[in-house]
Amino acid sequence: MKLRILAVGHKLPAWAAAGCAEYLKRMPRELPLSVVEIKPEPRGAKSREQLLAAEKTRLQAALPGFPRSIVLDERGADMTTLQLARQLESWMREGGDTAFVIGGADGIDDEIKTRADAVLRLSSLTLPHVMARLVLCEQLYRAASVIRRHPYHREG
Numbered sequence: 001m002k003l004r005i006l007a008v009g010h011k012l013p014a015w016a017a018a019g020c021a022e023y024l025k026r027m028p029r030e031l032p033l034s035v036v037e038i039k040p041e042p043r044g045a046k047s048r049e050q051l052l053a054a055e056k057t058r059l060q061a062a063l064p065g066f067p068r069s070i071v072l073d074e075r076g077a078d079m080t081t082l083q084l085a086r087q088l089e090s091w092m093r094e095g096g097d098t099a100f101v102i103g104g105a106d107g108i109d110d111e112i113k114t115r116a117d118a119v120l121r122l123s124s125l126t127l128p129h130v131m132a133r134l135v136l137c138e139q140l141y142r143a144a145s146v147i148r149r150h151p152y153h154r155e156g
Contacts, residue, residue, distance in 0.1 A: 002032050002034070002097040003031060004098070006036050008058075009040060023137040039058060048106050052108070055104055055108075059101060068097070069101060069112075070099070072122060073103070073107070073121060078120075084139060085142075122135050
């Protein structure tokens with residue numbers, strides 16, 4: 001099963017790109033993770049709805065081939081790392097690749113959320129998109145480590 005993060009946003013700062021690259025490299029061979037940057041819509045005089053609609057089109061173009069999509073949103077379900085690991089293991093058994101979607105500064109179009117298989121949040125705190133991407137990379141690596149019984153994750 002392949003995992004992909006679709007993230008609306010510009011190029012990451014070097015420190016965040018290096019952090020993400022480290023976790024991508026650590027992922028097990030049977031669970032490769034990649035990140036695809038989706039170009040944000042230039043703001044100009046456009047309304048929030050126009051921005052989200054343009055980004056929705058770009059996200060939808062990147063989603064084919066991923067039968068499962070998970071949207072990251074501040075109002076999504078809250079999961080512990082162990083719950084994420086169990087869910088990831090379940091998806092692995094079911095098969096099919098999974099895309100995790102991180103929206104832009106204005107969020108994600110409601111249609112993308114509605115069609116998603118799940119909506120998750122990373123934290124009750126507001127995270128910059130750069131941090132959300134890095135935290136998601138780390139948590140997916142951590143969940144994979146739990147599945148493989150690697151000592152990276154220590155509970156209790």
